Amino acid sequence: MNVAQAERTILVTGTNGQVGFELARTLQGLGRIVALDRSGLDxxxxxxVRSVVREVRPALIVNPAAYTAVDKAETEFDLxxxxxxEAPGVLAEEAKRLDAALIHYSTDYVxxxxxxxxxxxxxxxxxxxxxxxxxxxxxxxIEAVGGKYLVFRTSWVYGARGKNFLLTMLRLGRERPELKVVADQFGAPTWSNTIAALTAHIxxxxxxxxxxxxxxxxxxGVYHMTASDSTSWHGFASSIFALAKLQSRPNVLPIPASDYPTPAKRPVNSRMSNDKLVNVFGLRPPRWDDALKLCLEQC
Structure with a gap:
C-alpha cells in the first residue's frame, strides 16, 4: 500500500505568504492539511526540508513558498x-521517494x-x-526528478495580506494626491485566492x-495559471482606485518603465496563455478585474 492510499496528508509550505495562506484554507476537505510557515519549514x-517531508510523509506537497524579493535577489542570488x-528539487526527490505528488508555483519572469x-x-x-x-x-x-508533479506559472500576484502591489497602492493612495505608475509593462494581475481555488479544483x-x-x-508538467485578460501596472492601479472605497482618489499618472529604474529588469510582456489549463482541466480563470472586485471587499 503506498502512502497516498494509506493516508492523504497534504503538506503546504509558506503559509504566511499570500498564496500559502489561501491554500491552507481552500484545500480543506481534500485531505489532512499540515500547514507550515517558515518557522516550521525553512x-x-x-x-x-528532507527531514520534515520524511516526518510528515504527505501524499501531496503543495509548495507556494519562495524567495520573492525580486530586486534584492540581484545581490542575494545564492540565497x-x-x-x-534547489529546494524544489529536494521536494521533488522526497515526493518521488514517497510516491507522493508535488505542486509548485513559478513565474512569468522565466x-x-x-x-x-x-x-x-x-x-x-x-x-x-x-x-x-x-x-x-x-x-x-522538478522536471529532472520527474514523478507526479504540476508546476503552475503565475504572475502579478496580489491579495488582502502580505506585501503586494494592491496593498502598496491602497496605502500610497491614502497618503498622496498623485501617483506615477508604469504604463508600458503588461500582465495579468492574479488574486492569490484565484490561484488557491483553481489548485483545489484540480x-x-x-x-x-x-x-x-x-x-x-x-x-x-508545466501550466500557466493567471487571471484572464491583461492590463498595465497603470491600468491595474487605476482600477484599484476606481473600485476601492477611499475618501479621496489620487491622480494616477502613466510613466514609462525607464522613469522608474529598478535593480532587477522587469519583462515588458508578462502575459501568459491559459489555454493549456483550460483544455486539460476545463477551468477558465476569471477576468483580472472581476477578481479584483472580490478581493477589494476584503480590504
Whole structure:
C-alpha cells in the first residue's frame, strides 16, 4: 500500500505568504492539511526540508513558498537560488521517494518579456533577472526528478495580506494626491485566492479519477495559471482606485518603465496563455478585474 492510499496528508509550505495562506484554507476537505510557515519549514535549509517531508510523509506537497524579493535577489542570488532553485528539487526527490505528488508555483519572469503575444508553456525561457533565473532553476530541478508533479506559472500576484502591489497602492493612495505608475509593462494581475481555488479544483479532479496514478501520469508538467485578460501596472492601479472605497482618489499618472529604474529588469510582456489549463482541466480563470472586485471587499 503506498502512502497516498494509506493516508492523504497534504503538506503546504509558506503559509504566511499570500498564496500559502489561501491554500491552507481552500484545500480543506481534500485531505489532512499540515500547514507550515517558515518557522516550521525553512526552504533555505535543505536538510530540514528532507527531514520534515520524511516526518510528515504527505501524499501531496503543495509548495507556494519562495524567495520573492525580486530586486534584492540581484545581490542575494545564492540565497534565492537555494530557496527557489534547489529546494524544489529536494521536494521533488522526497515526493518521488514517497510516491507522493508535488505542486509548485513559478513565474512569468522565466521569459524575456519580448514576445508580442501571450507566452505559451513551450515557448523558450530566457529569464532577465536573478529571481527569474532562480525560479527557472526550480522548474528544471522538478522536471529532472520527474514523478507526479504540476508546476503552475503565475504572475502579478496580489491579495488582502502580505506585501503586494494592491496593498502598496491602497496605502500610497491614502497618503498622496498623485501617483506615477508604469504604463508600458503588461500582465495579468492574479488574486492569490484565484490561484488557491483553481489548485483545489484540480486536486479534486485527481482524487475522483478512476486511476489516480494514470491521471498524474497523463497530466504532470508545466501550466500557466493567471487571471484572464491583461492590463498595465497603470491600468491595474487605476482600477484599484476606481473600485476601492477611499475618501479621496489620487491622480494616477502613466510613466514609462525607464522613469522608474529598478535593480532587477522587469519583462515588458508578462502575459501568459491559459489555454493549456483550460483544455486539460476545463477551468477558465476569471477576468483580472472581476477578481479584483472580490478581493477589494476584503480590504
Amino acid at each position: 526552504l533555505s535549509k535543505l536538510d530540514q 534565492a537560488m537555494r530557496i527557489n532553485g 521569459f524575456d518579456g519580448q514576445k508580442p503575444s501571450p507566452y505559451l508553456e513551450e515557448d523558450p525561457t530566457d529569464p532577465q533577472n536573478a529571481y527569474g533565473k532562480s525560479k527557472l532553476a526550480g522548474e528544471t530541478a 486536486l479534486a479532479q485527481s482524487q475522483i479519477a478512476n486511476d489516480e496514478r494514470q491521471w498524474w501520469g497523463e497530466r504532470s
